[in-house]
Amino acid sequence: MSTPNDAQQQEQQRVDAVIEQIKARAEQTDHLVVKAHYETDVIQKNYGDNNSVNTFEVDDRIETNAELQQQKQMVERAVESEAILKRQVGVLKDLRNSPYFGRIDIQDDPDDDAEQLYIGTASFVDDQQNFLVYDWRAPISSVYYNGTLGQVDYDTPAGKQTTELLKKRQFQIEHGEIKNMFDTNETVGDEILQSVLGEQNDAYMQNIVATIQKEQNDIIRDTYSDLLVVQGVAGSGKTSAILQRIAFLLYHSRASLEADQMVLFSPNRLFSHYISEVLPSLGERNMRQVTLAEFLSARFQGLSVQSLFERYEVDQQADATDRAVRDFQEGASFMTQVSDYCHQLPANELRFTNIVFNGETFFSRAEITAIATALPAAMQPADRFLSIKNTLIKRLKRRIDQEAEADWVHEQIDQMSDETYHDLLGDKRRGDFQSMDDEVFYIGKQIVTKRLRQVYDAIYNGYFLDTYEQYNDFLSQTTYPATITAETWQTRLQQFQAGIEYHRIALIDCAPLLLLRDILTGSGENRRMQYIFVDEMQDYSLAQLLYIKHAFPLAKFTLLGDSEQALFKGIEAPKQLLERLRDAFQVRRVNLITLNKSYRSTMQITNFAKALLPDGDQIQAFTREGALPKVMIRYGEDQALQGLLSEVTHQLTTTHTVAVLTRNLAESKQVYQYLKHHTVATLMADSDRTMPQGVIVLPIYLAKGLEFDSVIAYNISAENYPDQDSVGLLYTIASRAMHHLTLLSIGDVSPLIAHLDPTLFTIEHQVRV
Numbered sequence: 001m002s003t004p005n006d007a008q009q010q011e012q013q014r015v016d017a018v019i020e021q022i023k024a025r026a027e028q029t030d031h032l033v034v035k036a037h038y039e040t041d042v043i044q045k046n047y048g049d050n051n052s053v054n055t056f057e058v059d060d061r062i063e064t065n066a067e068l069q070q071q072k073q074m075v076e077r078a079v080e081s082e083a084i085l086k087r088q089v090g091v092l093k094d095l096r097n098s099p100y101f102g103r104i105d106i107q108d109d110p111d112d113d114a115e116q117l118y119i120g121t122a123s124f125v126d127d128q129q130n131f132l133v134y135d136w137r138a139p140i141s142s143v144y145y146n147g148t149l150g151q152v153d154y155d156t157p158a159g160k161q162t163t164e165l166l167k168k169r170q171f172q173i174e175h176g177e178i179k180n181m182f183d184t185n186e187t188v189g190d191e192i193l194q195s196v197l198g199e200q201n202d203a204y205m206q207n208i209v210a211t212i213q214k215e216q217n218d219i220i221r222d223t224y225s226d227l228l229v230v231q232g233v234a235g236s237g238k239t240s241a242i243l244q245r246i247a248f249l250l251y252h253s254r255a256s257l258e259a260d261q262m263v264l265f266s267p268n269r270l271f272s273h274y275i276s277e278v279l280p281s282l283g284e285r286n287m288r289q290v291t292l293a294e295f296l297s298a299r300f301q302g303l304s305v306q307s308l309f310e311r312y313e314v315d316q317q318a319d320a321t322d323r324a325v326r327d328f329q330e331g332a333s334f335m336t337q338v339s340d341y342c343h344q345l346p347a348n349e350l351r352f353t354n355i356v357f358n359g360e361t362f363f364s365r366a367e368i369t370a371i372a373t374a375l376p377a378a379m380q381p382a383d384r385f386l387s388i389k390n391t392l393i394k395r396l397k398r399r400i401d402q403e404a405e406a407d408w409v410h411e412q413i414d415q416m417s418d419e420t421y422h423d424l425l426g427d428k429r430r431g432d433f434q435s436m437d438d439e440v441f442y443i444g445k446q447i448v449t450k451r452l453r454q455v456y457d458a459i460y461n462g463y464f465l466d467t468y469e470q471y472n473d474f475l476s477q478t479t480y481p482a483t484i485t486a487e488t489w490q491t492r493l494q495q496f497q498a499g500i501e502y503h504r505i506a507l508i509d510c511a512p513l514l515l516l517r518d519i520l521t522g523s524g525e526n527r528r529m530q531y532i533f534v535d536e537m538q539d540y541s542l543a544q545l546l547y548i549k550h551a552f553p554l555a556k557f558t559l560l561g562d563s564e565q566a567l568f569k570g571i572e573a574p575k576q577l578l579e580r581l582r583d584a585f586q587v588r589r590v591n592l593i594t595l596n597k598s599y600r601s602t603m604q605i606t607n608f609a610k611a612l613l614p615d616g617d618q619i620q621a622f623t624r625e626g627a628l629p630k631v632m633i634r635y636g637e638d639q640a641l642q643g644l645l646s647e648v649t650h651q652l653t654t655t656h657t658v659a660v661l662t663r664n665l666a667e668s669k670q671v672y673q674y675l676k677h678h679t680v681a682t683l684m685a686d687s688d689r690t691m692p693q694g695v696i697v698l699p700i701y702l703a704k705g706l707e708f709d710s711v712i713a714y715n716i717s718a719e720n721y722p723d724q725d726s727v728g729l730l731y732t733i734a735s736r737a738m739h740h741l742t743l744l745s746i747g748d749v750s751p752l753i754a755h756l757d758p759t760l761f762t763i764e765h766q767v768r769v
């Protein structure tokens with residue numbers, strides 16, 4: 001009878017054999033890389049030489065141009081081939097270390113033999129075309145993640161298939177050695193997950209390919225929904241799942257989807273850096289990443305856009321009136337009002353401005369208004385705007401033709417060097433013209449066109465519409481709800497105007513203003529993007545999400561969040577949220593997936609964190625043991641800081657990173673000022689992209705989406721976290737910790753913690769003398 005040991009030995013033999021083949025392939029690929037690199041070098045050098053040929057003679061230049069184009073493409077192709085080979089080298093290197101993590105034995109038909117398939121991060125096919133390893137994204141691999149033993153279905157491009165799953169085996173292979181091996185009937189058994197999670201540390205997020213859970217697999221492999229909403233508790237693997245999903249989609253739609261046709265809206269730059277290794281570790285290129293602030297700033301050039309963090313810092317004291325205004329402006333109905341306003345706006349109410357050149361009016365506001373009002377009233381705003389632009393460009397061309405004959409132009413031509421003259425001729429040759437006068441007229445036009453480039457750009461970019469004025473006009477006509485008084489609304493208008501005067505714009509105005517601008521000018525849409533992912537969606541207003549939808553009209557959306565972690569607004573039930581989004585997005589195929597199991601933290605930390613929430617019962621802790629969270633109470637700031645220092649020092653003996661999390665920036669600065677005199681510490685800022693190891697100090701909103709070996713929450717006093725409004729903050733802080741959580745309070749502890757079951761944490765009091 002074969003023993004588990006025999007089985008492991010047999011599997012090890014297979015691992016050894018596969019690794020031998022991988023090594024041989026890696027050697028061949030190394031040679032190919034060297035060859036490809038040499039070829040790229042030759043082509044690049046050749047391109048470089050040709051690029052510096054004398055291009056003074058016009059005829060030469062035209063030929064050289066075509067040739068150079070061709071060469072440039074050759075260089076690009078060579079560089080790309082080399083890059084592909086290098087990626088293969090990377091993939092083979094990873095496979096050599098750990099060729100696979102799973103095995104499934106399946107039987108399609110009782111009369112067939114059972115097949116054994118091995119699953120790893122990438123496919124490996126031997127020279128006889130046998131699949132020694134299947135890519136985890138192959139259709140058949142979903143059986144590994146989804147199925148318990150018995151009959152299982154899986155999707156293939158040809159439709160649903162059924163097979164019998166006879167065995168499922170999990171491996172942990174490191175440096176070619178099987179460290180662990182389990183047969184399991186569960187989707188992916190707990191033993192391996194236990195060991196993976198216990199080893200986790202926080203420098204970069206890891207891929208979870210070997211231990212994807214069933215619900216996570218549903219997120220990853222959803223190719224059907226136009227809008228996929230994931231509501232998952234802290235640490236449930238939402239971010240991990242999106243990254244795996246991106247890798248899956250790239251594989252699934254290889255022929256039609258590029259990594260740069262996917263955008264991930266991430267909460268902050270630290271997060272962008274933190275997750276940057278996941279896709280490369282799966283042999284894929286990273287998608288684009290942008291924070292909301294970056295996205296908005298790019299669209300409001302010249303204005304300083306208030307960031308979510310700035311707003312959070314300044315208005316922690318927002319009153320009921322502020323909240324009413326915010327609820328109104330951030331809702332879907334406000335965006336509908338913007339859209340209605342734009343579509344009903346008569347041409348004579350468009351707020352045009354003069355196009356000015358050299359301090360003088362070139363096209364007056366009155367002239368532009370006249371063009372607009374002459375157009376059919378039923379025209380769509382974007383068509384109307386395009387028509388106005390075209391008319392203005394025609395008029396500009398006419399003015400250029402007139403100006404081309406002016407004396408100053410002729411004088412310039414007379415004094416021009418041959419080289420400049422040839423440059424202005426561009427692709428034309430001297431013989432192309434009927435007469436010398438025609439040639440001079442042509443050159444004259446070139447001179448004037450260059451000079452009036454600014455006017456052209458102003459027309460092309462639609463600068464003749466004052467969108468801020470227009471938005472102001474919209475605000476003055478808005479129907480606001482009864483919760484807002486006329487006086488409050490008037491103040492809001494003045495705030496907006498004052499902001500613009502100082503080149504600033506508040507976050508609540510961004511989405512509606514952009515929508516207004518886009519509808520009226522027919523701009524702002526990016527139709528190339530196929531997938532948009534929004535992480536930490538609870539921090540986005542519906543208006544912002546709607547604007548993002550408007551900006552990427554052809555994209556499918558995946559929105560991930562945890563309403564319990566809402567730092568900036570109240571909590572909303574997932575179903576209710578989905579309904580709201582479905583109505584607002586107006587899409588047919590929606591899907592909601594909820595994740596209730598938390599993987600990040602030890603069971604003790606998750607149990608503590610979930611107890612903070614009024615409805616935390618639904619959260620399931622993953623069974624990984626650790627110490628109870630520790631509450632430290634100190635009676636005075638000096639004692640608290642000393643306590644903090646000793647705790648930090650203690651934590652550093654066992655972990656790489658200790659994060660001291662505070663409620664806001666002021667508190668972080670204060671803590672940092674103290675710590676830096678006693679230990680090496682780093683204060684993190686909004687602009688930081690990388691995170692050092694050691695002691696880092698940061699306000700909680702910058703730690704969104706991140707995780708740390710050890711977390712110390714600074715000052716969780718009753719004064720700092722007085723009531724239910726602070727639940728989201730405390731929960732988010734506590735749920736950042738993977739292995740250790742300490743909560744330090746100056747004076748009385750927050751009632752949110754004081755009311756908890758005392759068995760959930762330990763307390764260390766300062767002895768008062």
Ligand SMILES: Nc1ncnc2c1ncn2[C@@H]1O[C@H](COP(=O)(O)OP(=O)(O)OP(=O)(O)O)[C@@H](O)[C@H]1O
Pocket residue numbers: 193196197200206208211212213216232233234235236237238239240241562599600704705706707735
């Ligand atoms: N299936 C899994 N296998 C191994 N590790 C996992 C798995 N799912 C999640 N994890 C780990 O759990 C931790 C939390 O995952 P992730 O950051 O994706 O969660 P999240 O839901 O985005 O969290 P939050 O909302 O709190 O930011 C990470 O360290 C991740 O690697």
